[in-house]
Amino acid sequence: MTLRIGYIGLGLMGKSIARNLMRGGFPLTVHNRSRGPAAELEAEGASVAECPRAVAEVTDVVFTSLPDSPDVEQVVLGPGGVIEGCRPGMVFIDNSTIKPEVSRRIALTLEKAGVAALDAPVSGGDVGAREGTLAIMVGGPKEAFERALPLFHAMGKTVTHVGESGAGQVAKACNQIMVAAQMVAMGELLLLAQKARVDPRKVVEAIRGGAAQCWTLDVKPPRLFRGERRPGFKAHMQHKDLAIILDTARTYGMPLPATAVNLQLYEAMLQMGMRDLDNSAVIGVLEAMANEQLKVDAG
Numbered sequence: 001m002t003l004r005i006g007y008i009g010l011g012l013m014g015k016s017i018a019r020n021l022m023r024g025g026f027p028l029t030v031h032n033r034s035r036g037p038a039a040e041l042e043a044e045g046a047s048v049a050e051c052p053r054a055v056a057e058v059t060d061v062v063f064t065s066l067p068d069s070p071d072v073e074q075v076v077l078g079p080g081g082v083i084e085g086c087r088p089g090m091v092f093i094d095n096s097t098i099k100p101e102v103s104r105r106i107a108l109t110l111e112k113a114g115v116a117a118l119d120a121p122v123s124g125g126d127v128g129a130r131e132g133t134l135a136i137m138v139g140g141p142k143e144a145f146e147r148a149l150p151l152f153h154a155m156g157k158t159v160t161h162v163g164e165s166g167a168g169q170v171a172k173a174c175n176q177i178m179v180a181a182q183m184v185a186m187g188e189l190l191l192l193a194q195k196a197r198v199d200p201r202k203v204v205e206a207i208r209g210g211a212a213q214c215w216t217l218d219v220k221p222p223r224l225f226r227g228e229r230r231p232g233f234k235a236h237m238q239h240k241d242l243a244i245i246l247d248t249a250r251t252y253g254m255p256l257p258a259t260a261v262n263l264q265l266y267e268a269m270l271q272m273g274m275r276d277l278d279n280s281a282v283i284g285v286l287e288a289m290a291n292e293q294l295k296v297d298a299g
Contacts, residue, residue: 001038002026003153006059008052008075008082009096010037011288012231015124016129017095017155021063022046024154031055052076056085060153062092068240069098076106093151097121097176097241100166100248101138107140107165116144119165121172122156123179125233127219133157137175139167147187173248176241177280180262182216183238187283190221191292200294201225221279227296232278239266239275 003026007018010032016248022028028046031054036085038048049055052075053214056062062082065136066072072094082092092115094103100119107117118140120193127133134156138145152159162171189207193200204221207213223229242263268285269275277284287293 003061003151004029004059006030006055006062007065008032008055008062010041010066011065012126012234013129014063014095015041015123015133016126017065017134018046018130019044020132021151021154024151026103026151026154027166029055029058036218051080052082052169053080053085056090058081060090062090063087063095064093065095067237068094068208070242071108072096072098073102077109078129083110083113083115085114086110086113090115091148092117093120093148094118095120096120097172097237097244098167098169099244100173101251103139103169104166116141117165118144118148119168120148120152121168121175123172123175124156125219126231130154135175136160137162137168137171139163139169139171140165170248173241173245174240176245177256177259179216180238180242181258182214183220183280183282184262184265184286186216186220186280187286189282190287190294191290191291194294195292220278223278224280224283224294225297227279229274229281229284231276232280234275235266235269235277235279235281236275238279238282239263239270242266249281 003019005026008031015037030038030046031049042048057070071171073119076240092110110117118138120136120138122134122136124134135158136152136156138161162168190200191201208217265282265285269282272282274281
């Protein structure tokens, strides 16, 4: 039997993920706070539900992709939420990036209703979401993970069952430590090269073949050299993720000094009015500090 899928939260990532699930042959019902993205998918064959409860009532697996922990709790456990429409044997999958302890709390509540919960945050940005090449890190019951594997394969390229509930969110926190560090380091090296009167394009070309090679250097510099700083992955979401990381680190008594500095840089980015730019646009904070603007390609 083909699983009926519900998807709640059709933002920059969620809409593309939902579309790939539908293209994978899974009947899709969607809900979004604003009508536009839902109507777009409706025109492509999806059904639209008026509330999260209504999504759960007509599906076997419900996904969410929402901004933060309180949003997921409200949509799943609040009035008119997923829990009011679910049935024993259903699976709930959260693609959001939220606090691990919130994922665990939601999983325990849903378990009492006979619903298995998987925290399954993703990495790969808007490009990965569109092209179905996301890395998906999953926490929760192994049986539910195996049942959901065909869905994950429609969404992403790398799917890893990390451990029990909350483990996917811990993995995503670790991922975001590295992402933020790479974005800041990239901004620093581009501006240092330019300050030293060396073409940063040639520097990127030179170092990408060595130990500095990474996804960030492969993808982001061409956008910055074109003057393109739109998301991508929004700066305020990177800031939110870093705050979650440091909160989680405090829970376990783990010092994260470099991540703390990177959080301050993203905080400055928000204060400078760049919250909706790409997370790579943190270079704008460094430009202000260095009094050096990255030169963009002509035309």
